[in-house]
Amino acid sequence: MDFNDTPAEATFREEARAWLRGNVPTATELEGLDPIGQAKLWQKRKYDSGWACIRWPKEYGGRGATTIEQVIWNQEEAKHPNLPGAVFSIGQGMAAPTLMAWAKEEHRRRYLPKLASGEEIWCQLFSEPAGGSDLAALRTRAERDGDEWVLNGQKIWTSGAHYSDYGIIVVRTDPTVPKHKGLSYFFLNMKSPGVETKPIKQLSGDANFNEVYFTDVRIPDDQRLGEVGQGWQVSLTTLMNERAAIGGGSAGGDFKALLRLAQTVTIDDRPAIENPAVRAKLANWHCKRSGLKYTGYRSLSALSRGETPGPENSIGKLVAAPMTQDIASFAMDLMEMSGAVWDEGYSPDAGLFQAMFMAIPGFRIAGGTDEIMANIIAERVLGLPQEPRLDKGIPFNEVPTGAG
Amino acid sequence: MNFEFSEEQNLLREQAHGFLGEHCPMTKVRAVLDGDQPTDRELWAKIAEMGWTATVIPEEFGGLGLSYLELAVIAEELGRAVAPTPFSSSVYLATEALLLAGSTAQKERWLPNLANGTTIGAFAMAEGPGRTTAANLTAAAHNGALHGTKVAVADGDVADIAVVVTKADSGDGASLQLVELGGDGVSINPQRTLDFSRSHARLEFTGAAAEPLGPSGQGWALVNKLFDRAAVLFAWEQIGGAEAALEMAKEYALGRYAFGRPIASYQAIKHKLAHAYVNNTLARSNGYYGAWALSKDAAELPLAAATARVSATQAYYYASKENIQTHGGMGYTWEFDCQFHYRRAKLLSVNIGSETQWRNKLVQALEQSNAA
Incomplete structure (x- = not known):
């Protein structure tokens, strides 16, 4: 048992490190560009040198690297903290695997390299006002018209819809059959006539998501992935990759900041960290954080051996969020009355904890709520049965819908 | 990255699992629980025959000279089987104390017999309810004669020797003594315990012959080191127990019907068991880290051990109590096996110091690693 790279992994890591040292964009290079422009500059540079989406086959713009090499690359890239943001993660992380599994060869060769190079940005159009945890209850309709489909309806929680070039979308093509059977999956040009994007103002005050409205939007049948009625199956490819991407996050920086805070602020004139109640909480969180870290290492070890990691990684988001x-919440308690102030110039860590407190309710919901994640562990890992469903076998248009 | 047990270690796990399945089924645990014997001597002899008691003892002292990773694998299986033996006292505490602090002569005298199981060791520290510290110790040895009383000594009534923590007038205020329990001036009185399959005793020493183990006045530092090492192995027993308790709850929930369907299909039960799976997974991964640190004698051992210990204590407590809850009324009966894990989980959680104490140690280690 050790934490060391194999010789081949060590060579690859050194190669990645060396390239990053010489190619990470300087502040001057990024100056004057908007965040998307900055991200595109960095992505294109990686692509031109064969360091973009390295796990993809070469003919689709990748490097043909192994999964463990991808992880090593991610680790090395993450050591450069000020790289431009990840506007491509949905396209590269969710749309691309779906295209690879379901699109025809001509489309893969047309779209995947531009996803890898960052020239085109993709978004994911799945959730609807009436279809969240019960995603397959979605209602956006597509009706066939010759070689095209005509789309009407609304999607919600779409990150980056306003700057995306393409989107993957699952829609209802037959409301007279049970809900999972009446869905079909397409990709579409987000600049098509009839697509309208409206930002959603979140409780944090930010707007990271959109509502997207479709009014008589036409999609060529050629852009369908999978058969008509096979949309749910295609969606599962996307969702499995979504959970892999979101669940992979770490819960490190916030804990270190909390530790610093507990050493800085006082309780009854002594450093807060000396208080037994504070220590108990710190210990509990450290155990979870450490447990996640070494769970990740176990998965990496499986990858390193060329095996598929076990189900243990499915706990990540459910624990971390x-x-x-x-x-x-506790960090603000430690600040006592000042906890209520959210001012970058005044608050400890420039208001990190206040910002986290306002952002985190979204993370507990996005990509599968805590409750859905617990169901996934119970059903797929422990093998427990599903709850009986009242809509099973009933044509979608006869399923009770409630108020909305 | 090679953060996992080797093929040989996994084979050992399978072998241990098979062995305990055959020689330590739940009926054996129940026999000790129901009977008037404090431990299962027959099982102990078989375990010793397998060489498990000799795992990390160097070959020169009659051991197998294997690593702590092998011992962790065995600990997990013993925990899973809720084995009614003094393994943790003899192997993780008494043997470790000798390895840590014993003179060559002491090692030559005791390790071969600890390795082959003919000598059973115990560890005696507490003198009453509440946390033992170097400052509140009263038992003391003068000129090789030990006086004082130790309580809640795990396996104290089956052990042949005990490592006793005593008060010292110098240094950190404590010393370790090695005492033969069959000698004069030792009175052994079994104490009724929470887990009848693991007996405890009150040991009264009135001038018992004692020889110092390690330098006088460094006993407290030795206890801390010893506990850091033992914590990893206790954690692996707890992890094994927690997984067995979850497995038991799952099997019952799949077979038990209420309102026309398996109770395993209700989210209230599913989420409970998913939560136990999450706890167990975190504890196992922390256990890997602890086992790694122990096997390499790494500088991170205090943090890794405390993390593994706290994580495993929490996981086993949760799994053992929610296993009873999942079983409903039948889980509360003597007839069902749920009680074994409930008893053992609590016993293991206080044996080398409470969760509160280990959480405090964990944060101490964090503070030190942050300062370094």
Whole structure:
């Protein structure tokens, strides 16, 4: 048992490190560009040198690297903290695997390299006002008209819809059959006539998501992925990759900041960290954080051996998201009355904990709520049965819908 | 990255699992629980025959000279089987104390017999309810004669020797003594315990012959080191127990019907068991880190051990109590096996110091690693 790279991994890591040292964009290079322009500059540079989407096959713009090499690359890239943001993650992380599994060869060769190079940005159009955890209850309709489909309806929670070039979308093509059977999956040009994007103002005050409205939007049948009625199956490819991408996050920085805070502020004139109640909480969170870290290492070891990691990684988001919420809340308690102030110039860590507190309710919901994640562990890992469903086998248009 | 047990270690796990399945089924645990014997001597002899008691003892002292990773694998299986033996006292505490602090002569005298199981060791520290510290110790040895009383000594009534923590007038205020329990001036009185399959005793020493183990006045530092090492192995027993308790709850929930369907299909039960799976996974991964640190004698051992210990204590407590809850009324009966894990989980959680104490140690280690 050790933490070392194999010789081949070590060579690859050194190669990645060396390239990054010489190619990470300087502040001057990024000056004057908007965040998307900055991200595109960095992505194109990686692509031109064969360091973009390295796990993809070469003919689609990748490097043909192994999964463990991808992880090593991610680790090395993450050591450069000020790189431009990840506007491509949905396209590269969710749309691309779906295209690879379901699109025809001509489309893969047309779209995947431009996803890898960052020239085109993709978004994901799945959730609807009436279809969240019960995603397959979605209602956006597509009706066939010759070689095209005509789309009407509304999607919600779409990150980056306003700057995306393409989107992957699942829609209802037959409301007279049971809900999972009446869905079909397409990709579409987000600049098509009839697509309208409206930002959603979140409770944090930010607007990271959109509502997207479709009014008589026409999609060529050629852009369908999978058969008509096979949309749910295609969606599962996307969702599995979504959970892999979102669940992979770490809960590190916030805990270190909390530790610093507990050493800085006082309780009854002594450093807060000396208080037994504070220590108990710190210990509990450290155990979770450490447990996640070494769970990740176990998965990496499986990858390193060329095996598929076990189901243990499915716990990541379910552990990290609620813990982060509790950490943020407790950090503000430690600040006492000042906890209520959210001012970058005044608040400890420039208001990190206040910002986290306001952002985290979204993370507990996005990509599968805590409750859905617990169901996934119970059903797929422990093998427990599903709850009986009242809509099973009933044509979608006869399923009770409630108020909305 | 090679953060996992080797093929040989996994084979050992399978072998241990098979062995305990055959020689330590739940009926054996129940026999000790129901009977008037404090431990299962027959099982102990078989375990010793397998060489498990000799795992990390160097070959020169009659051991197998294997690593702590092998011992962690065995600990997990013993925990899973809720084995009614003094393994943790003898192997993780008494043997470790000798390895840590014993003179060559002491090692030559005791390790071969600890390795082959003919000598059973115990560890005696507490003198009453509440946390033992170097400052509140009263038992003391003068000129090789030990006086004082130790309580809640795990396996104290089956052990042949005990490592006793005593008060010292110098240094950190404590010393370790090695005492033969069959000698004069030792009175052994079994104490009724929470887990009848693991007996405890009150040991009264009235001038018992004692020889110092390690330098006088460094006993407290030795206890801390010893506990850091033992914590990893206790954690692996707890992890094994927690997984067995979850497995038991799952099997019952799948077979038990209420309102026309398996109770395993209700989210109230599913989420409870998913939560236990999450706890167990975190504890296991922390256990890996602890086992790694122990096997390499790494500088991170205090943090890794405390993290593994706290994580495993929490996981086993949760799994053992929610296993009873999942079983409903039948889980509360003597007839069902749920009680074994409930008893053992609590016993293991206080044996080398409470969760509160280990959480405090964990934060101490964090503070030190942050300062370094």
